[in-house]
Amino acid sequence: MSSQKGNVTRSRPQKHQNTFSFKNDKFDKSVQTKKINAKLHDGVCQHCKEVLEWRVKYSKYKPLSKPKKCVKCLQKTVKDSYHTMCRPCAYQLEVCAKCGKKEDIVIPFNKDPENPETNQRSSHRRSCERNEESDDDVDFDNDLDDKSDNQVD
Numbered sequence: 348m349s350s351q352k353g354n355v356t357r358s359r360p361q362k363h364q365n366t367f368s369f370k371n372d373k374f375d376k377s378v379q380t381k382k383i384n385a386k387l388h389d390g391v392c393q394h395c396k397e398v399l400e401w402r403v404k405y406s407k408y409k410p411l412s413k414p415k416k417c418v419k420c421l422q423k424t425v426k427d428s429y430h431t432m433c434r435p436c437a438y439q440l441e442v443c444a445k446c447g448k449k450e451d452i453v454i455p456f457n458k459d460p461e462n463p464e465t466n467q468r469s470s471h472r473r474s475c476e477r478n479e480e481s482d483d484d485v486d487f488d489n490d491l492d493d494k495s496d497n498q499v500d
């Protein structure tokens with residue numbers, strides 16, 4: 348009866364398992380992820396903005412640990428990941444800070460290109476951060492941010 352004995356060994360483990368998984372702030376609620384998610388991709392063209400947003404969405408956005416070299420002024424002044432130009436250069440040349448093309452900039456740099464953070468801290472950024480989910484955590488994060496800022500001042 349049991350003539351199929353040889354077939355028993357066929358059940359080997361699956362070779363290609365889905366080890367690749369997207370994780371965003373749903374799994375990693377670190378402050379850094381929050382900051383990346385809330386990041387404003389200013390000074391870049393529509394295409395580059397979409398690329399950056401895509402990277403953020405799929406957690407492929409790696410923040411710079413230290414400033415990168417600007418292709419225009421050759422100073423280490425590029426503070427945004429994947430940008431090739433620093434803000435002042437892109438601002439002056441009116442080009443996309445990422446691809447360097449003279450495209451329409453979706454969100455123009457702040458008028459104070461050296462210090463974009465200070466001016467964006469106001470209501471706009473706050474409302475951007477407010478997604479429908481996890482309101483509590485976002486608020487908490489904001490509080491921390493504000494406090495540390497006040498201390499510096």
Ligand SMILES: [Zn+2]
Nearest residue numbers: 417420433436
């Ligand atoms: Zn530059």
Ligand SMILES: [Zn+2]
Nearest residue numbers: 392395443446
């Ligand atoms: Zn671009």
